[in-house]
Amino acid sequence: VAMAHLAWRLAQRWCQSSLQVISFPVVQLHLNRTAMRASQKDFENAMNQVKLLKKDPGNEVKLKLYSLYKQATEGPCNMPKPGVFDLINKAKWDAWNALGSLPKETARQNYVDLVSSLSSSLESSSQVEPGTDRKSTGYETLMVTSEDGITKIMLNRPTKKNALNVEMYHEIMHALKAASKDDSAITVLTGNGDYYSSGNDLTNFTDIPPGGVEEKAKNGAILLREFVGCFIDFPKPLIAVVNGPAVGISVTLLGLFDAVYASDRATFHTPFSHLGQSPEGCSSYTFPKIMSPAKATEMLVFGKKLTAGEACAQGLVTEVFPDSTFQKEVWTRLKAFAKLPPNAMRISKEIIRNREKEKLHAVNAEECSVLQGRWLSDECMNAVVNFLSRKSKL
Numbered sequence: 557v558a559m560a561h562l563a564w565r566l567a568q569r570w571c572q573s574s575l576q577v578i579s580f581p582v583v584q585l586h587l588n589r590t591a592m593r594a595s596q597k598d599f600e601n602a603m604n605q606v607k608l609l610k611k612d613p614g615n616e617v618k619l620k621l622y623s624l625y626k627q628a629t630e631g632p633c634n635m636p637k638p639g640v641f642d643l644i645n646k647a648k649w650d651a652w653n654a655l656g657s658l659p660k661e662t663a664r665q666n667y668v669d670l671v672s673s674l675s676s677s678l679e680s681s682s683q684v685e686p687g688t689d690r691k692s693t694g695y696e697t698l699m700v701t702s703e704d705g706i707t708k709i710m711l712n713r714p715t716k717k718n719a720l721n722v723e724m725y726h727e728i729m730h731a732l733k734a735a736s737k738d739d740s741a742i743t744v745l746t747g748n749g750d751y752y753s754s755g756n757d758l759t760n761f762t763d764i765p766p767g768g769v770e771e772k773a774k775n776g777a778i779l780l781r782e783f784v785g786c787f788i789d790f791p792k793p794l795i796a797v798v799n800g801p802a803v804g805i806s807v808t809l810l811g812l813f814d815a816v817y818a819s820d821r822a823t824f825h826t827p828f829s830h831l832g833q834s835p836e837g838c839s840s841y842t843f844p845k846i847m848s849p850a851k852a853t854e855m856l857v858f859g860k861k862l863t864a865g866e867a868c869a870q871g872l873v874t875e876v877f878p879d880s881t882f883q884k885e886v887w888t889r890l891k892a893f894a895k896l897p898p899n900a901m902r903i904s905k906e907i908i909r910n911r912e913k914e915k916l917h918a919v920n921a922e923e924c925s926v927l928q929g930r931w932l933s934d935e936c937m938n939a940v941v942n943f944l945s946r947k948s949k950l
């Protein structure tokens with residue numbers, strides 16, 4: 557009954573705002589307009605530039621970009637048609653499928669032409685430094701750059717407050733694995749726009765597979781366990797640059813970072829009980845250790861929201877900076893850290909983390925298993941429906 561209710565609510569909401577979460581595929585800034593055909597390089601660069609669009613080009617254009625991108629990279633659509641309630645993926649599928657057997661080269665050219673026609677609205681977002689797009693190839697939800705010995709992974713869904721959708725979970729894991737092997741000394745996670753992250757994207761709960769909600773919950777728990785495992789095992793110093801409010805899993809994970817620098821605009825909120833859920837990110841273990849069991853209970857059980865100053869006083873945040881000088885001060889410091897001998901830093905982290913690793917993996921497994929059950933509860937489903945039907949916000 558709860559699921560039927562959920563599906564009905566979702567159908568209602570989606571009919572009103574059906575395509576709002578279609579993400580941008582990737583496009584290019586410096587188009588080679590003299591070439592007869594768009595080169596692969598033109599195409600790849602363009603993919604990065606779409607992420608920098610300040611203005612939303614509208615769902616119709618986004619669907620066109622999406623379909624041309626898929627056709628150019630994968631050829632004709634041969635994916636199974638999404639289910640009737642999966643309106644967003646169905647719209648994407650329809651757009652791609654409508655391109656029929658259009659050759660890949662033509663799709664690539666059309667893609668570049670379309671971007672060219674959008675060029676007047678291509679502007680950089682304020683927090684994205686000039687030139688950084690050149691290294692963030694292939695990600696739809698992240699900006700990943702590497703310079704001065706620092707790999708920066710920037711959550712890049714600012715219009716959704718950097719909520720973590722399924723694609724972003726996968727891309728973060730991919731980016732962390734790549735960063736663990738690249739030649740940078742330290743890795744930084746931060747957010748684009750006014751939020752660090754609003755936590756799990758609540759629309760993740762809506763795309764129900766053929767196996768039903770049980771399968772959905774099981775898959776979610778598997779993904780979450782793997783995702784948190786990447787943070788437990790990450791071998792280099794991992795630093796969070798918390799540029800604004802942080803919610804849910806983006807807060808709990810902070811207990812697995814090696815340092816956390818926060819703007820004084822940031823807040824830290826884990827409203828799990830309000831959402832019918834339970835702690836993840838190993839926070840049921842790390843938070844009581846970091847801030848005392850009673851303070852952890854206030855956050856994880858009662859959903860108390862902390863200011864940056866409070867989070868710092870309780871040990872979750874390393875240092876707080878005024879928002880006006882936050883980026884400048886933090887990056888100056890990080891660049892100095894990145895000059896330290898990388899092997900020494902890695903080994904020192906290893907010796908600290910190794911004492912806890914087994915325990916952390918066990919906690920992660922238990923938290924995911926408990927959450928799997930929570931996601932099937934009426935309490936959780938009602939909370940998701942209330943958010944999606946605009947009845948509640950945090």
Ligand SMILES: CCCCC/C=C/CC(=O)SCCNC(=O)CCNC(=O)[C@H](O)C(C)(C)COP(=O)(O)OP(=O)(O)OC[C@H]1O[C@@H](n2cnc3c(N)ncnc32)[C@H](O)[C@@H]1OP(=O)(O)O
Nearest residue numbers: 576716717719754755756757758776779780804805949950
């Ligand atoms: C594999 C699965 C793993 C699961 C792991 C579990 C993790 C647990 C958690 O992370 S719990 C935390 C979940 N997060 C929330 O409950 C936050 C929900 N969002 C809000 O309450 C508010 O959006 C806000 C307080 C973060 C910001 O409010 P504000 O009024 O400033 O902005 P809007 O609400 O208008 O937001 C702008 C658009 O962004 C969408 N959005 C924001 N956060 C989320 C989110 N978490 N999930 C989905 N969508 C989100 C919001 O809907 C707006 O979209 P729209 O412009 O299309 O309307």
